[in-house]
Structure formats: structure tokens, C-alpha cells
Amino acid sequence: MLRTVVLAASGDPHVRRLVSTSPVTHAVVNRFVAGEDVLAGVSVAGRICDAGLRVSLDVLGEDTTDRQRAHESAATYRDLLRALADAGLTPATEVSVKLSSFGQAFDPPLARELALGVCQAARDAGTCVTVDMEDHTTTDATLTAVAELRREFDETGAVVQAYLRRTEADCRDLAVAGGRVRLCKGAYAEPLSVAYSRRAEVDASYARCLAILMAGRGYPMVATHDPALVELAARLAGAVAGSGADLIALDPGHARRPFEYQMLFGVRPGEQRRLAGAGEVVRVYVPCGREWYAYLMRRLAERPANLLFFLRALRSSR
Incomplete structure (x- = not known):
């Protein structure tokens, strides 16, 4: 409520x-929020990387309504990627983009063209892009765009939201070799016809989706601050390793299938450091930019x- x-x-x-x-x-x-410009985002990313964590930088500014703003948003990302490379912060730092900031709502071909340019800039910088998910009305268009981007840039990541009733099926489609998939709970106001509303239902859906991703051939990115789900991810990774899947050695005698945790900048920073200190891969989602209002409210x-x-x-x- x-x-x-x-x-x-x-x-x-x-x-x-x-x-x-x-x-x-x-x-x-x-x-x-890291700050209102690219330099602030790069500075915060540097401090986080120095602490042994990884970063996903998001330049705030969704729901662009004109072509000029869309081009400006893409140019900002290209500038950001050059700055990250110059600072030696790649590949530990990637970027997250919302297609609505590139004009998806009024010109989907333009949004895909600009996204392709950002993916190329990311590759040139030695890192990659994850395409954020927005409200449910954009899910199909976003997943279609991600599939198109991955034809040329197969390192491009997708995001799915556990509170949507469709997401288990999406996870099955996305859990392919090389597929980077960020699983989050979801943070938009959605109708009951398409989304679970009760916390217990969302948590149960997250657990089911996580099991699908862990059993798949892709790379799960577990976006949660929930202690129970953090623990579940580690258990599932160990169980999959025991079944003979691809393994990653964390220390002698301890092997699991690869995955990473993702947590928000400013939320449970102590837990982020604890997990990283225990040898886990932890990526901090760091937003920057002046258009912070919608992000703050979510x-x-x-x-x-x-x-x-x-x-x-x-x-x-x-």
C-alpha cells in the first residue's frame, strides 16, 4: 500500500x-545519486572500484520526447564511456541505459540506432551496456531491441522484473549462452492484471525466476538487497555447480557457477562491502544526472x- x-x-x-x-x-x-554530471559519476565509480566492487553507471533522463534530447542523451553516454576508459575504470564499470531516453516512445528506430552507437562506444572503451527495463507497456519493445543489439554486440545485457507475471517465461528465453540478465523485483506502478502486488508473491516469483536463470547457460545478475534472496542465490549457484554446470573457482575447494550481485548506490553499502570482502562479485548501480526526481521516488x-x-x-x- x-x-x-x-x-x-x-x-x-x-x-x-x-x-x-x-x-x-x-x-x-x-x-x-552520484551527482548531476558525468564527472561526478566517474568520480564515484572510481571510489567504488577502489573498494573492490564493480559499477553500472546510469545517466538519468528517461521519457525523452524530442529527437534533440535523444541525441544529447546518447552523446552524454559516449562522453561518459570515454571518460571511464581514460580513468582506467573499464571493464569494471559498465553502463545502464533506458531506451526511453533515446526516444523509444516516439521513434523506435532512432532509439535502436542511438543504442547501437552507445554499444559501440562501450566496446571501444572495453566494457558493455545493460538495457534497463521500464514499465510493462515497453517490455516487448525493449526485449526486441535487446535481441537486435545482441546480434552485433552479444555482450549487451537485458533486465527482467520479477513482479511481472510474464517474467518466468522471459527468463527461459533469455537464459542462453552468453546472455547477461539482471533480475530485479521491479519499481513501477503496474496493474494487477500484469503484475503481482503482494510482497510474498513478488518474492516467490523472484525465487522462481532466479532458479531458471541459475540453471540456464547465461550470466545471472542478481539485483536484490533482500538477505533471503542473497542467500538463495549463493545456494542455487552451488547446487548448479554440483550438477556439473560450468564452474567458477572462488577459493580452493569452493566452486560455483558464475553470477554477480547487484545493489543500488546508497542502499546497504555495508552489505555490499561484506559480500565483496567474502569474494563475491558485487556491482553497484550508480545513477547520475539532473533528472533525479523519478528515480528518487521509485x-x-x-x-x-x-x-x-x-x-x-x-x-x-x-
């Missing part, structure tokens, strides 16, 4: 104006602790 209320309120222009202009908001945003809606953190900050600023 809390999640639904926050996501619904985020679409209210009065709420947007209140949150965007509050003196305390930017201090809170700093917990979840983060607040995902976990009551995030919303309480924001409300306490507001109260302490009075």
Missing part, C-alpha cells in the same frame, strides 16, 4: 514541485526504510 501511494503521488505535479524545491531534498538525493517507494530516512531528514530540517 505504501509503495502504491508513493508512486501515485510521484505523478502529481504539486508533489514534484514540493519535493524538488525542498531545501533538504538534495541532501537526501546525494545518498542515492527508491522511496521500494523500501519503507528509504521513505522513513527521507521523512526524518525533512523533519530535522525544520
Whole structure:
């Protein structure tokens, strides 16, 4: 219920104006967003890589409505990738893109063309791209675009959302050799006809999808902060290894199929460091850019602790 209320309120222009202009908001945003430009994102990525973790950088700015903005968004990603390569942060740092920032809503061919250019820039920089998923109305178009991108750039990653009822089938299709698949719970307001709403249902769907990906031939990217699901991923990886699948040696006598954890910048950083210190591959999803409002609201809606953190900050600023 809390999640639904926050996501619904985020679409209210009065709420947007209140949150965007509050003196305390930017201090809170700093917990979840690396900064408002590419250089800030590169700087934060450097600190995270120095700590032994990997990074996926996202330049915020979804739902582009004109061609100029779409081209500008793609150019920003190309600049970011050059900066990452110059800083020696690839391949440990990849980038995440939303096709709506490249004009998917009004010109799908343009979005694919710009995405191809970003994938080429990523390859030139020694890294790769993961294509983020957005609301359910874009799922088919996004997966089609990913399939087209992978014909030329087979390292391109896909994202699926466990709260959608269709995702188990999508996982079966995507769990192929070389397929990089990020599994997250999902953070958009969706109708019950297409998405699970109860936490227990979403968690159960996540577990089923994770089992499919772990048993497949691709590379699972386990995007969760849930301790139970973190533990489940490790168990499933070990069970698959025991069945004779491809293995990765973590230490003598300990082998599992390869996968990585992914967690959000600003959420459970201690757990991120603990997992990395234990030898796990951990990638931190780091957003940067001025268009932070929609991202912030989804983060607040995902976990009551995030919303309480924001409300306490507001109260302490009075």
C-alpha cells in the first residue's frame, strides 16, 4: 500500500514541485545519486572500484520526447564511456541505459540506432551496456531491441522484473549462452492484471525466476538487497555447480557457477562491502544526472526504510 501511494503521488505535479524545491531534498538525493554530471559519476565509480566492487553507471533522463534530447542523451553516454576508459575504470564499470531516453516512445528506430552507437562506444572503451527495463507497456519493445543489439554486440545485457507475471517465461528465453540478465523485483506502478502486488508473491516469483536463470547457460545478475534472496542465490549457484554446470573457482575447494550481485548506490553499502570482502562479485548501480526526481521516488517507494530516512531528514530540517 505504501509503495502504491508513493508512486501515485510521484505523478502529481504539486508533489514534484514540493519535493524538488525542498531545501533538504538534495541532501537526501546525494545518498542515492552520484551527482548531476558525468564527472561526478566517474568520480564515484572510481571510489567504488577502489573498494573492490564493480559499477553500472546510469545517466538519468528517461521519457525523452524530442529527437534533440535523444541525441544529447546518447552523446552524454559516449562522453561518459570515454571518460571511464581514460580513468582506467573499464571493464569494471559498465553502463545502464533506458531506451526511453533515446526516444523509444516516439521513434523506435532512432532509439535502436542511438543504442547501437552507445554499444559501440562501450566496446571501444572495453566494457558493455545493460538495457534497463521500464514499465510493462515497453517490455516487448525493449526485449526486441535487446535481441537486435545482441546480434552485433552479444555482450549487451537485458533486465527482467520479477513482479511481472510474464517474467518466468522471459527468463527461459533469455537464459542462453552468453546472455547477461539482471533480475530485479521491479519499481513501477503496474496493474494487477500484469503484475503481482503482494510482497510474498513478488518474492516467490523472484525465487522462481532466479532458479531458471541459475540453471540456464547465461550470466545471472542478481539485483536484490533482500538477505533471503542473497542467500538463495549463493545456494542455487552451488547446487548448479554440483550438477556439473560450468564452474567458477572462488577459493580452493569452493566452486560455483558464475553470477554477480547487484545493489543500488546508497542502499546497504555495508552489505555490499561484506559480500565483496567474502569474494563475491558485487556491482553497484550508480545513477547520475539532473533528472533525479523519478528515480528518487521509485527508491522511496521500494523500501519503507528509504521513505522513513527521507521523512526524518525533512523533519530535522525544520
